[in-house]
Amino acid sequence: MPELINQLSDDAVALLIQLIQTPSFSREEEQTATLIQEFLAAHDVTPQRQKNNVWAVSPHFDAAKPTILLNSHHDTVKPGAGWNYSPFGPVLEGDKLIGLGSNDAGASAVSLLATFLYFQNKPNAFNLICAITAEEEISGANGIRSVLPELGPITFGIVGEPTGMNLAIAEKGLIVLDATAHGKTGHAAREEGENALYKALDDIQWLRQYQFPRVSSLLGPVKTTVTQISGGQQHNVVPDRCQFVVDVRTNELYQNQEIVDIIRTHVQSEIVPRSTHLNSSSIPENHLLVRRGVAMGKQIYGSPTLSDQSMMPFETLKIGPGESARSHTPDEYILVSEIRAGIRDYIALLSDFKL
Numbered sequence: 001m002p003e004l005i006n007q008l009s010d011d012a013v014a015l016l017i018q019l020i021q022t023p024s025f026s027r028e029e030e031q032t033a034t035l036i037q038e039f040l041a042a043h044d045v046t047p048q049r050q051k052n053n054v055w056a057v058s059p060h061f062d063a064a065k066p067t068i069l070l071n072s073h074h075d076t077v078k079p080g081a082g083w084n085y086s087p088f089g090p091v092l093e094g095d096k097l098i099g100l101g102s103n104d105a106g107a108s109a110v111s112l113l114a115t116f117l118y119f120q121n122k123p124n125a126f127n128l129i130c131a132i133t134a135e136e137e138i139s140g141a142n143g144i145r146s147v148l149p150e151l152g153p154i155t156f157g158i159v160g161e162p163t164g165m166n167l168a169i170a171e172k173g174l175i176v177l178d179a180t181a182h183g184k185t186g187h188a189a190r191e192e193g194e195n196a197l198y199k200a201l202d203d204i205q206w207l208r209q210y211q212f213p214r215v216s217s218l219l220g221p222v223k224t225t226v227t228q229i230s231g232g233q234q235h236n237v238v239p240d241r242c243q244f245v246v247d248v249r250t251n252e253l254y255q256n257q258e259i260v261d262i263i264r265t266h267v268q269s270e271i272v273p274r275s276t277h278l279n280s281s282s283i284p285e286n287h288l289l290v291r292r293g294v295a296m297g298k299q300i301y302g303s304p305t306l307s308d309q310s311m312m313p314f315e316t317l318k319i320g321p322g323e324s325a326r327s328h329t330p331d332e333y334i335l336v337s338e339i340r341a342g343i344r345d346y347i348a349l350l351s352d353f354k355l
Contacts, residue, residue: 008117016106016110019032026076026137026138029075030052033074033134052133053147055147057127060121069156070129070346072105072108072133072160075135083330092336103162103333104327105161107338111343112320118347126355131147139275161318162326166299167298169300171219171305171307176275177260177274179267180242181242185239186238187236194240204229219304223249225247256277277310281310282302283316296349
């Protein structure tokens with residue numbers, strides 16, 4: 001049905017233009033959630049909404065069939081310095097659509113909505129749920145995590161993020177650690193006190209040098225990076241406290257709590273994770289949907305960037321139009337041709353598919 005696909009592609013691009021024009025920073029997505037609701041309603045779909053999360057369920061839902069979740073997000077980061085265009089333009093220059101959230105992840109969101117509409121009245125071997133959710137950029141509690149209990153059992157998820165429509169079959173997880181080294185104050189002129197800065201530096205040196213033994217063929221090693229440090233109050237007082245922050249990117253061979261436990265056994269500082277639920281994820285290369293994608297000429301790889309995959313306790317595949325390197329950059333853009341190709345590829349992946 002090329003005419004239907006062309007029309008849905010036109011509608012998807014028109015919706016993306018509206019979304020770019022409407023600021024939707026994380027926790028401030030009310031207006032774009034309404035736009036998505038109205039888009040679904042205009043296409044004879046009854047949308048459901050919880051806070052700023054919007055989803056729709058196949059009209060012929062059958063509990064005996066497996067359910068595939070199509071998910072992407074409609075929140076954006078705030079625009080940084082260096083934009084030559086208005087982030088909320090948007091500007092269309094030939095094939096290039098420039099605007100905040102165009103690539104990450106508006107193109108994926110509208111492409112998945114179009115895919116859902118294509119399949120909604122077809123006889124499928126699966127149910128479809130399309131959920132366009134909030135707070136992805138901050139891994140917020142009011143995003144996909146809050147919606148999943150409302151959706152019922154999910155068999156498989158397709159997560160829309162810019163991958164060049166290649167197959168991200170693994171994704172790094174994230175732990176942010178707040179570390180505190182404790183010492184004792186003393187006068188800097190005398191040999192007294194315990195310098196918390198030195199203790200912190202010893203721990204930072206260990207974190208810099210230590211190599212976790214399990215290295216993933218897709219994601220590489222676990223990576224630890226100290227990103228912030230503070231300590232001391234004045235030049236002549238030995239500091240009794242030094243705080244630093246560690247960004248840890250985990251691979252699928254470790255659970256996050258395991259990483260925390262290993263670090264705690266090797267450092268002096270008190271280690272407090274902000275959360276441990278953003279685990280790495282992966283699916284086998286021989287998964288039916290992965291094999292179908294490879295047969296279409298898609299490449300498989302491991303993604304270094306975090307997405308809402310980390311919140312999903314079922315198998316997922318990350319795939320979407322656009323390129324990750326454009327995300328969170330000035331003059332972010334998507335090619336209209338990438339959206340059209342993405343919709344065609346999503347449809348081809350799922351056509352006559354059986355889990």
